[in-house]
Amino acid sequence: MNGPTTQEAEELLRTAASVYADDPAAMAVIGKLEQRLSEPLRLAIAGMVKAGKSTLLNAMLGEQIAPTDAGECTRVVTWYRYSPTPSITMHLNNGETRRMPVHRERGRLALGLGGLPAEDVQWLEVGWPLDALRSVILIDTPGMASMSKEISLRATRFLTGEEEPSSADAVIYLMRHLHASDVAFLEAFRDTAPGGGQTVCAVGVLSRSDEIGSGRIDSLLSAAKVARRYEHEADLASLVLGVIPVAGLVAEGARTLRESEYIAFRQLAALDRVEREKLFVSADRFVADTATTTLSATVRSDLVSRFGIFGVRLATALIRGGTASSSELAEAMVQQSGLVQLQQFVRTQFRTRATTLKIRGVLLALDRLIRDNPRDGVDVIHAASERISASAHGLRELTLIASARSEGLPLTDQDSAEALRIVGGAGALPYLRLGAAEDADVTVLRELSGAALAHWRTLAESPLTSSAAIGVCRVVIRSLEALAADLGPDPAATAVAASEVAAADDPLGFADVVATGGPGDGRGQDAAEQSEKHKPRLGWKKKQKGLSAVTDRHPLG
Known part of the structure; x- marks a missing residue:
């Protein structure tokens, strides 16, 4: 689609650089904006505590590299970008950077802060050789509405631009239920648009959707109905482009399925139906000592940890339905999880608008710069910014979508x-x-x-x-x-x-x-x-x- 080009935005930044040439702080901001234009789309994953953000990120990448426990790293904004070789860089609040060791523990990438408190770390940067990261930078954010006010503020400041423009071009927002705090955040992110235009650059995800039906095999059908209802909620309709139910644990487990897990699922699928249903009554019953199966309690506990009780039920049902290999099972589970629909949404709504969304971020940042640091020559920057904004038809489209959904x-x-x-x-x-x-x-x-x-x-x-x-x-x-x-x-x-x-x-x-x-x-x-x-x-x-x-x-x- 026609609209402002990267070259026009680059020319605008050169104009800004000529005006602020003697201001090191302003030049640092402009330099970051130049980098932003040259990089892939920045897609942040946000939501409340325990919404399943890191689990979803791992599912999208197909590797277990984002920490899912409650460690120090989950209290820090973490960027995942493409790199030919694995690397971890810690950026401190004092401007210092440190290279961190790269190693795995039980198949997962081990992320640590080197003994530093999370309050001293501005952000972590993980470089990883994954093709999925060539076209998008994924940003994992701390949980909002956390018990720690500082942790909650980290995510809010990073995404909504309360103190500086948002560093994200678009947001995947996870919610288990719709709360007033969810609406407040999405309103703040929407209202960062330059010129006061209310563009919508977010998609809602009904996370952990397999839990909505208490882990029953039809849980995702129930979740889909809830997601459709949320899409029409008056408070939410103008804030997201859609709501998609995703069973993140199922998706992550399927994307990283091991052959040994497939063999275990086959053994469970071969059990007598009555005995199998008794075993699947609950997660507690499934991991308890039993003579029903030869699978050890440790193996069963690992399966529940990796897939959830719904994922275990789904995997065995698919095998009984004819899934004949681990690769077929993984593909079928990914399809059932809702991950494919989310990936398709990101591709058609965000990645196809990547240039427009990145330019939106640049215009917002320049608007903040000239407002906070007025001087002779900023009128030229403002006029050029207005011209680019006026030609950004993609932003008008997003504004119209928001209006259509709300009014x-x-x-x-x-x-x-x-x-x-x-x-x-x-x-x-x-x-x-x-x-x-x-x-x-x-x-x-x-x-x-x-x-x-x-x-x-x-x-x-x-x-x-x-x-x-x-x-x-x-x-x-x-x-x-x-x-x-x-x-x-x-x-x-x-x-x-x-x-x-x-x-x-x-x-x-x-x-x-x-x-x-x-x-x-x-x-x-x-x-x-x-x-x-x-x-x-x-x-x-x-x-x-x-x-x-x-x-x-x-x-x-």
């Missing part, structure tokens, strides 16, 4: 659902915006975008359309125009238009070849655009028939 749009239900989808409510990829199949070719996408553009232009020009609705139409039209530019012109339509131009310029047919380039190209492109504009709306009404159902389920679903 609704001044359109019919069908047009509201369509508008929300086109601006990226279901994801920013072209096929998602246009309601097409994932494997739809570019010709189909061009037809759909052309038909949609004609519809929204007609609606915007109608004398019956309210001024508020026209404002929505303009955002939708801008999204469609950018999408059409990304898809490129229809080669067939361009060729036909070019031949018509040639015939008009050479009515006697003397020219055998129409040269490419030059003014003729521009005329052909205009003709192609007009052709697209007046094409029959191929398949569009068929696509629209399903929009009411989508709205009933959830506009972002």
Whole structure:
């Protein structure tokens, strides 16, 4: 999608550097912003204490490198970024950095603070050779609403920009239940947008969702219903782009499944049904001494620790259903856990908007800088920042999504659902915006975008359309125009238009070849655009028939 580019933001930072060249503190801030633009998207994982943040992070990475116990490291913000070789660096409050040893304990990366109190450590940086970290930096934050006020403030300051701009571009927010403190944090993160615009850069995760149904095999179905209800909660609807139920422990266990664990699950699956159900009544019953199985209490305790009682039940049910190998079991459990849906959401909503979200962070930081350190020349910075912000259509899309979810749009239900989808409510990829199949070719996408553009232009020009609705139409039209530019012109339509131009310029047919380039190209492109504009709306009404159902389920679903 068209919008402000990294180059424009870099030029803005060069302008800021020229204004603050004699201010070392300001230059340090600008240097960090330059680094931010060149790095992958920064995705923070936040939530209350014991929400399962580190467990989810391990599941997303497919390795057990984030500490999940209540040690000192969970009291410190920890960054996980790509590195060719494993490394751990501790950044202290006094500006000092220390390289820490890298070693594992019982399969997990051992993170420590070298005997220092957490209060002396600003943040930890873990470099790890994982392809998943090439396109995103994951940031694990301390639990909010902690018993320790200082720990809670660490996460709040880092993410909401109370004292300095947020260091995160987007947030995965975990919650076991919806509390007022969850809403307060998400409001603070949303309101960090430059210029007061309320952009939404967060997704809610109903964590530990396998516990919602007391570990029953249908627990995730119950969790999905709760997540859908939360999505429509008045307090939450405008703060997150969606709510996804995830069984983090199941996902982490599946991503790191060992062959020995698969063998143990097979033994459990082979038990008599009545005996197996007695064993699975509760976690306590499962780990107690019994003659029902030859698996030792230690092995069973490890299984519950790694997968939870729900995960144990799920694994045995899948094996009894025909899962024939450890790799098949791992894949099936990951699918059931909700992790795949979350990863897809992150890809379609955040990673596709990475440039826009990073520039958003830069604009916010520069706004704070010139407000706190006014001097001659800042007007130039402010004007350039305003120009970039005005061209950041992706931010207007996110603002419209927030408005649609909290207040609704001044359109019919069908047009509201369509508008929300086109601006990226279901994801920013072209096929998602246009309601097409994932494997739809570019010709189909061009037809759909052309038909949609004609519809929204007609609606915007109608004398019956309210001024508020026209404002929505303009955002939708801008999204469609950018999408059409990304898809490129229809080669067939361009060729036909070019031949018509040639015939008009050479009515006697003397020219055998129409040269490419030059003014003729521009005329052909205009003709192609007009052709697209007046094409029959191929398949569009068929696509629209399903929009009411989508709205009933959830506009972002």
